[in-house]
Amino acid sequence: MLYVLVLLGSDRYAVPARDIVEVLPLVALKSLPGAPRGVAGLLDYRGTPVPVIDLSALAFGTPAAPRVSTRLLMVRYAPARGGEQLLGLIAERTTETLQRAPEDFRPTEVEGGARYLGPVVHDARGLIQRVEISALLTDELRAALFPPATEARL
Numbered sequence: 001m002l003y004v005l006v007l008l009g010s011d012r013y014a015v016p017a018r019d020i021v022e023v024l025p026l027v028a029l030k031s032l033p034g035a036p037r038g039v040a041g042l043l044d045y046r047g048t049p050v051p052v053i054d055l056s057a058l059a060f061g062t063p064a065a066p067r068v069s070t071r072l073l074m075v076r077y078a079p080a081r082g083g084e085q086l087l088g089l090i091a092e093r094t095t096e097t098l099q100r101a102p103e104d105f106r107p108t109e110v111e112g113g114a115r116y117l118g119p120v121v122h123d124a125r126g127l128i129q130r131v132e133i134s135a136l137l138t139d140e141l142r143a144a145l146f147p148p149a150t151e152a153r154l
Contacts, residue, residue: 006091021074051145052088
């Protein structure tokens with residue numbers, strides 16, 4: 001299976017390519033004053049307003065650096081309860097891919113971490129942790145970004 005590698009801080013993370021609709025350059029977003037931590041704003045994606053999360057801000061409280069390699073990943077967000085939605089993710093150093101079988105990733109055995117960070121795999125440069133897109137948003141954040149009355153299905 002193919003994964004897109006991204007950096008959060010100095011650590012590498014793998015986003016399943018099957019969840020990615022499109023990889024875009026970092027573009028200007030409509031700001032959302034008072035939005036919860038991690039919410040970068042709204043993107044006009046082909047005529048549809050799509051909420052965007054900054055992975056670095058979500059994980060560490062610090063926005064992603066606006067580098068040439070910082071990208072906006074349009075992903076299919078499909079929580080266990082509910083339909084599929086488009087969600088934008090800002091991620092740094094989105095320049096590499098990784099080909100690994102899902103079973104190559106091993107549980108971390110560490111509790112209390114971010115619920116969207118899944119199992120890990122090791123390569124010559126160290127550990128890579130998988131990002132579980134379906135677990136990315138808390139119930140509160142999902143309700144703020146996708147209110148039931150305005151949900152738009154893919």
